Amino acid sequence: MGLRAYVLRRIGQLLLTYFVFLTILFVLFRMMPGDPTSVFILEGLPAEAREERIEELGFNDPLYIQYFDYMRQLMTGEFGDSIIYREPVVNIIWDKVANTLFLMGSSLILAYTIGILGGALMGWYRGTRFEKIGIVGVLTARSSPEFWIGIILLSVFVFWLGWFPAAGMRTVGLDSGEGIWRFLNRDFLWHLFLPMLTGAIFFTATPALLMRNTMLDVLDEDYIEVKEAEGLPERRILYRHAARNSILPVVTVLAIVTGAAMGGSVIIETVFNWDGMGRAIVDAVNRRDLPLAMAAFFIMGSLVIFMNFVADIAYVYLDPRVEYE
Amino acid sequence: MTLLEVENLRTYYTEDDGGLVRAADDVSFSIEPGETLGLVGESGSGKTTIAKSIIRLLADNAEIVDGSITHRGTEITDLSKKALNREIRWSEISMIPQNAMNAFDPVYTVGEQIVEVITVHERGTSTAEAMERARQLFEDLGIDPDRVDDYPHQFSGGMAQRAMIALALALNPSLILADEPTTALDVVIQDRILETIKRMQEEYDSAMILITHDMSVVAETCDRIAVVYGGRIVEIGDAETIIDDPRHPYTLGLRNAFPDITADDQALISIPGTPPDLVDPGEGCRFAPRCPFADEECWEVTPHPVEYEPGHLVECHRADEKAFLQAEAEKRETWLGQEVGDPTADRAPVEEVDD
Amino acid sequence: MRKHTESRRDFLRKGGIAGVAGLSVSLAGCPGADEGAAPADDSTDIDTDAELTEPVPELDFVMPTEGSNAERHELSLLAASSFEEVGFEINRRQLDFETQVSVALVEHDFDINVIGWGGTPERIDPQTFISDLHEGLESNVGPGGRNSPGYDNPEYNEIAAEQFLTVDQDRRQELVYEAQEILARDQPRTYIANEDDMHAYRPGNFQDIVPTMGEGLNSFWNMIEATPVGDRDTLRFGYPTEITSLNPMQDMATPDRQWVRVIYDRLYRVTDEGVPQPWAAADDPTFEDDGETVVVPIREGMTFHDGEPVTAEDIAWSFEYFGEHSVTYGGRMDPVEEVTVTGDHEVTFHLEQAFAPFVANVLAQIYIFPQHVWEDIDDPVDQDDEDYIGSGPYQFDEWRLEEELRLDAFEDHFQAPNVDRIIRVPGADVSTLVRMLEEDEIDMVGATPSVSAQDRLEEDPDVENVFAPTIAFFKFAYNMRNEVMQDVHLRRALSYCVDKHAYVEDMMGGVGTVTHSPIAEVNEFWHNPDVEQFTFDLQAARDELAGAGYGWDDDGRLHYTEDHEPQMFLG
């Protein structure tokens, strides 16, 4: 099968997966007990006004109508209005998506940089003390749930040393600029550091162990010996040849892990009060703001599915030897 | 001036249980510029270890414990890793491994890999110049120069081996270590590759150490031949002498194991038994357990090389009985009737694997 | 105005709002006296050896999860095991807040439900808390109505309706007392505690803070009065949830209201002592026609944030407009027939009939809008005005969702605040805010930290805890739509099983007040201190049950007996 046909087939499968995912999403959220207006009852919302609101939100329509409406909305990239904020969900959600992407993106970049380099070194220095300590360290990090790592970092760097801010994304009242400069400034990075580190510690294990394992295979290959015989400097062999050949499975796993990391962001966001998508889902689910919750879930799921797709394609792309199944 | 001088080389491996494997044990030989030396022996005899010791490409658990290797007066064993990389490896001594398909890094094109070795060693050479040289090498070796942009997996086995030769010649080395360069190939192509190697070696005026277990290969290609057994060179001499007039029973046996280049009526006779365990071999000739001619002395006293003709050294107590040995060795019964007198023979025969 | 920084539990029982009676003092008429009806004594002799019939069905106990309310969750579990000890079978249903509200208040699918009512200042008037069990009131009935127990006692309904119309303050007090007695007797709910506030701030950054009853540091007056120490100009105020809207027309939740009201003025504002005082009004209103006409003089010289003057027309228009469009509080204008402009600086309200809490609940609650901004808007509820132009002491600057709400002081206001700017910071939860307070990233937190954090803050020299009592209360509601819960003795027995004291002392760490009535002790004028009290006493619970024809099998499981005759109300 040619590359083109392969990619086309994958896209076909992607669409099918996607359709089923969306349907599951719809079913899940329609099954959810409680209705979004009830939050206001305690605030004194009269029963009549509540009924009106429910009608307006379309919760009284037959299910199939709601389903088609929902599909149509998603097709047009619209998510409806948030029930709580009474504002289009799109206005609310993208900021949170950006916040989560910054957080988890930087975490993963750090995790993969450390993981790949560390894993490569562990493989290169196989059988040494360094490798052993590396493995134990990495497994220990992987054994610690994110919230646990976060709490330790908080205890040490905030409560004890006082080096980093306690929570949030920006110093209260600081004007940090517009657009991308809202993120690329010292204050933001300073706030970002601990949550990012939490994720990085948690996610380092996968690339590090995988990298080490494939390194062990690669180092046994003849061409590594030839490269040594060629008199290439050790570093060059390590990074340009051994690591480069070991990185393939790591890259494909990266895509999958990226998806998983997005889902796991809720924990870090909770510990560090980071206003991201994960927390948005929890909040929105708790407050039965279905359009918002659905949109957040939808974006996150899309990201995961898309990254899995990218993983498949990346594999074909990165390894000249691969044959399309 | 002698190109490479190996003296009393001892390379030992440490096993997991602490045992020492004497893979090269007191090996001495030398090579003149442009000369081709064949290292012949069964698998596990230590010939690859000798070659790898020369460019110090030994595994982590292997060590050159004694001896010296000098290349044009430079003591290789004393060189720092950096100096070794800069002065010896590939620029002076390159190698052709047995399976070229696996000897190229699969994620770069062959051209890129030739360019890499050139630019790393010759600072100041631009990538374009290096690539031009790679294309030139390809042309010399009869490969379409445009194929420098192909990935290794796009080459056939024979083609890859030629590309490997191109890589080995890229820096015009004074010595090439060819480790079973044709074993992985079809019989049909083997000869052609061997011819190519020979032709290129002459063209580039490099010396070569050809490692093989195949007597017929060395007979055709080499100026001199060293027969390796149990980590030692048991016989070394001119190609003609070793092929036509050997003195060591092992050489005689090896000769039998391959179709005679001259007489084709001979059936193949193989040497019974297996190569010796090199962990703590003890006193006595290491070939004694398999040798049809071994006597008491052979079992008890380690033989030392003796020069019988100029440049022809043999390590055997009974080497002076040349005529007798040669005559007996041609008889099939000599080898078949041999009662193997050593417990190591109980070991299951080792499959022929490339070492 | 009383400014206090009294702290911590020493304030606990000192509190009280003497001024509450002054709420509608100008309406006070003749003192009338009626003895409150004594609790009826119906105890009959019971034959404890009566034959057991079927077991009392399992009770469906709806409670919050630990995440939605840890303290109430603990108490619910504690109570559930006490119920079981007495012989009930309990099905514990832990629900998150939204589901709980839906299940209990909308679907009425429960036997016992745990929920609290919030205590905003307009609820100081007993109307809200007395009438929510008045089944005759339309807004209480049906799904989403506040009468979640479905309590429908004709005697009570009558009293609840009457107090609402009684302008005479003392007479009304008597009726409210009586209503409390009936509730205590019938126990449609177990009133458990007032969950008081203990807020914290950094005295090194701010002084002159004004915590008020039911609101603590969230109080309007605090926003105006708090004075920075040193060259500080910004007050950073933390609150655990984000506001949902600043549009006064969709102002639906308490946190929204706290900020809408600093941007939009009102005619009167309820002081920290619970009394409405003139604000945009120049003086107290004049009541004519037995209270059916109310004349309000308007303060001169006020302007909106865009510089336009605030006119009497704006005000009259605002009241009409709000009554017409506000989803949540439009109903407040129901008693008003018409609003007319009767002078350059005078507005007159014509009521259908005299309404006791008119100033506190209408004039002091409805916002003043700029007519020139709002009159052209099609859908006032969904309108997307990002300028929020009002005439209040703060003007809108910027709102970054889930990040910051920034308001600037409106310097032209007649009572401009003491800070230049106020920033509201929403946190994911109170702990986050406390953390930020401790690290000097914010100045005040408008929510009660956990008991652990209170203890810690107590020891922090840079932080001060301030106590504010509340009229809010928390209770178990018994669903009287279900047959099993219709028996008053069963409900009373359940009430004996609730350890209110443990709740206040152990779970709330002392920041709370045990209550037996919907009207808080701190609401002195309306609170009836002599109602029947239910304190934790499992023996009393058993006696109550035994006396009402219940019995126990060998496993201690509660059964009905032949003697059992359900009785809905006592008396």
Place this chain on the structure above:
Amino acid sequence: MATRTRPGWRDLPEKLSSGSRWIAGKFRVFEGDRIGQTGLVLLFGIILIGIFGRPITLDLFGMSQTLQPFSLAPYDPSVSHRGPDGRLLRLEGPSWAHPLGTNHLGRDVLSRVIVGARVSLIVGTIAAFMAVFIGTNIGLTAAYFGGWVDDVLMRITDIAYGLPFLPFAIVLLAIMGQSIYWIIFAIVIILWRSTARVIRSQVLSHKNRPYVESAEAIGASNLRIMYIHILPNVLPLAFLYAAFAVGYAVIAEASLSFLGFGPPEMISWGGMIFTAFNQDAIRQAWWWVFPPGLMIMFFVMSVFFIGRTLEMVVNPELRHRE
């Protein structure tokens, strides 16, 4: 056909005994492997705590039977302790009476940590083994039958890969109500997928081997080939995945508990940290936060360490080669 093969079940005892011999043989890999040994010791300790933490009584038909009377936990974990003056011992630091102090309701933290082992053990093992069971069967079926069966099953796997775990679990628990069963269910839904993929590719490589072909040639049924011939060959891999799955399941349960979606009315380590976090006590009450956190870490570490050692059995390539 002249001779029929024996029915599959007759082979079973033999298969089982060879299986257990195989397992026993594999324990040898722990020799000299310090990491794996540490894992075994940790796991053993946690299992002991789980069993002996509190007495176990079984109610059967009204009969109460005590299976295990021993209690490692010094106190009833839900009793609030009070000082001599009747005051609640709120957030008291470690003392002789309470080696790990007390929590915000005066409850003994040590007892709660000990009791918490059970939830982790139960959720971890049940979820992991269910996930691996389902994943193995799906992978086996998909690879063995191929064609549309494979296509359908693998698309289902893709969809499972599209569900982000925590959000999905939170929504699920919001719908179904919080309970330990639904937590296990949510974990299983997410965990089976990786096993399915790996087992599938492993089975694919076995499918065309001579032993399968010869089994086909003598007319063995599909089920027989799948479960008697192929399965034992991929079982080591399934065991390996089970070991790792236990770790993931424990982390998943702890994470859900930390977000307040844990099993209600059960003491779990994640839940303890949630309460401490929720009660804003992490700043002062280290004795309340660190022990459960360390326990989660140790438990997961133990299975990961063991898994790493097992991995070298399944994939000997990973052993250090010289």
